[in-house]
Amino acid sequence: MKIVIVGAGYVGLVSGICFSDFGHNVVCVEKDERKLAMLAKGEIPIYEPGLDALLAKNITAGRIKFTNDLATSMEGADAVFIAVGTPTRRGDGHADLTYVFQTAKEIADTMHSGIVVVTKSTVPVGTNREIARIISKQRPGVEFHTASNPEFLREGSAIEDFMRPDRVVIGVESAHGEEVLRRIYRPLNLRETPILATDLETAEIIKYAANAFLATKITFINEIADLCEKVGGDVQQVAKGMGMDKRIGGRFLHAGPGYGGSCFPKDTLALARTGQEVDAVQSIVETVIRANNERKLAMAGKVIAACGGSVKGKRIAILGVTFKPDTDDMRDAPSLVIIPQLRKAGAEMVLCDPQGHMESATMFPDETWADNAYDAAKNADAVVVITEWNAFRGLDLARLKAGMSEAIFVDLRNIYTYREMDAADFQYFPIGKRQRKST
Numbered sequence: 001m002k003i004v005i006v007g008a009g010y011v012g013l014v015s016g017i018c019f020s021d022f023g024h025n026v027v028c029v030e031k032d033e034r035k036l037a038m039l040a041k042g043e044i045p046i047y048e049p050g051l052d053a054l055l056a057k058n059i060t061a062g063r064i065k066f067t068n069d070l071a072t073s074m075e076g077a078d079a080v081f082i083a084v085g086t087p088t089r090r091g092d093g094h095a096d097l098t099y100v101f102q103t104a105k106e107i108a109d110t111m112h113s114g115i116v117v118v119t120k121s122t123v124p125v126g127t128n129r130e131i132a133r134i135i136s137k138q139r140p141g142v143e144f145h146t147a148s149n150p151e152f153l154r155e156g157s158a159i160e161d162f163m164r165p166d167r168v169v170i171g172v173e174s175a176h177g178e179e180v181l182r183r184i185y186r187p188l189n190l191r192e193t194p195i196l197a198t199d200l201e202t203a204e205i206i207k208y209a210a211n212a213f214l215a216t217k218i219t220f221i222n223e224i225a226d227l228c229e230k231v232g233g234d235v236q237q238v239a240k241g242m243g244m245d246k247r248i249g250g251r252f253l254h255a256g257p258g259y260g261g262s263c264f265p266k267d268t269l270a271l272a273r274t275g276q277e278v279d280a281v282q283s284i285v286e287t288v289i290r291a292n293n294e295r296k297l298a299m300a301g302k303v304i305a306a307c308g309g310s311v312k313g314k315r316i317a318i319l320g321v322t323f324k325p326d327t328d329d330m331r332d333a334p335s336l337v338i339i340p341q342l343r344k345a346g347a348e349m350v351l352c353d354p355q356g357h358m359e360s361a362t363m364f365p366d367e368t369w370a371d372n373a374y375d376a377a378k379n380a381d382a383v384v385v386i387t388e389w390n391a392f393r394g395l396d397l398a399r400l401k402a403g404m405s406e407a408i409f410v411d412l413r414n415i416y417t418y419r420e421m422d423a424a425d426f427q428y429f430p431i432g433k434r435q436r437k438s439t
């Protein structure tokens with residue numbers, strides 16, 4: 001099959017490379033010259049484990065190309081995927097659909113009869129129908145098929161999520177649209193991946209509902225963690241006990257500093273906004289958004305409390321700034337709230353992150369950077385883990401402590417235990433466990 005992908009951002013790039021690995025002939029259309037130049041050389045503009053090797057393999061096999069020329073790319077294509085960004089519109093929380101509609105117009109200009117126009121970008125309910133309207137208005141009489149194919153991949157495990165998804169959702173309106181998408185995803189049949197074929201609106205809502213539900217799960221366990229800190233109990237054990245109930249499941253129940261990233265914050269806001277507009281208020285989602293914002297601020301308070309009520313003049317080593325490990329993505333990262341709050345409270349910080357440095361150097365203009373956790377902790381009063389990179393999971397605690405002025409360890413991801421921290425003589429402050437004096 002010949003597939004065109006418009007937009008080589010996270011979703012477009014991963015989808016394009018994985019589709020080419022399925023054996024399809026893929027052309028990715030990207031307007032950003034810098035990105036395009038990198039991709040043409042086989043370089044990946046984002047950090048995603050394994051993606052560079054998969055790209056190299058498929059470039060060599062001649063199955064994937066990058067260009068800024070949509071018209072030529074469309075020749076002979078079976079399907080064109082819209083995978084451009086839908087950022088939060090400033091001011092109102094709505095998804096900004098400018099790029100999606102612009103792409104729809106460009107597709108209309110260049111398409112041939114019979115093509116399937118698939119939206120992979122996360123778009124609010126009703127958008128696919130609007131895309132269809134724009135295209136038919138521009139090219140009346142030319143037959144095309146609209147489809148919605150939301151993407152559920154996570155950064156850091158994007159290839160695995162794409163190649164071994166729990167399900168593929170396709171929203172379609174015609175037998176041909178369904179048939180083409182089923183053929184595109186046929187390689188997943190071997191793994192018996194369920195394909196849910198439904199209508200456009202349902203597919204659009206599934207994506208938002210799934211993300212909002214996961215964000216709710218995280219926010220729920222975060223509040224239970226606060227409760228544990230007050231009354232005793234260990235949130236990790238609580239999550240384990242809850243998760244053993246198959247109706248609940250154990251995943252996405254890790255308490256932490258609040259969710260971030262390119263999807264949950266943006267998609268929960270957009271869902272809440274749609275609900276308000278159509279008078280179907282999503283009160284749970286609205287509460288989740290508020291609680292998650294407050295949590296990021298509260299985490300700075302937790303660090304200040306751990307440091308005895310003030311961080312004025314204190315030196316703090318921050319381990320991890322990206323919104324989660326195995327990505328260089330800083331979008332809505334809890335660190336973007338916690339670090340400025342601590343700075344406001346008078347702390348001086350040394351930051352360390354295996355990937356975040358390049359992306360975030362301008363976001364934290366007042367802080368310095370260290371290459372590793374030990375250097376970051378030199379002369380520090382406290383160490384704070386914000387992101388659970390593997391590099392921070394197995395630290396030599398004695399070595400870490402030896403360089404520090406005071407031995408305070410705030411673990412916002414629960415990657416250590418009281419036992420380990422007691423043995424190393426740290427004052428340990430995890431999430432969701434009653435504070436006790438470490439010896």
Ligand code: UDX
Nearest residue numbers: 151152153154155252253254256259260261263323324
């Ligand atoms: C998410 C969805 O998982 C994915 O299906 C969708 O397509 C895009 O959004 P992603 O943002 O890449 O993926 O990361 P994810 O692993 O879901 O984590 C999102 C945020 O939640 C991170 O900040 C992470 O630290 C946090 N999180 C996740 C928790 O705090 N606890 C958990 O148990 C899980």
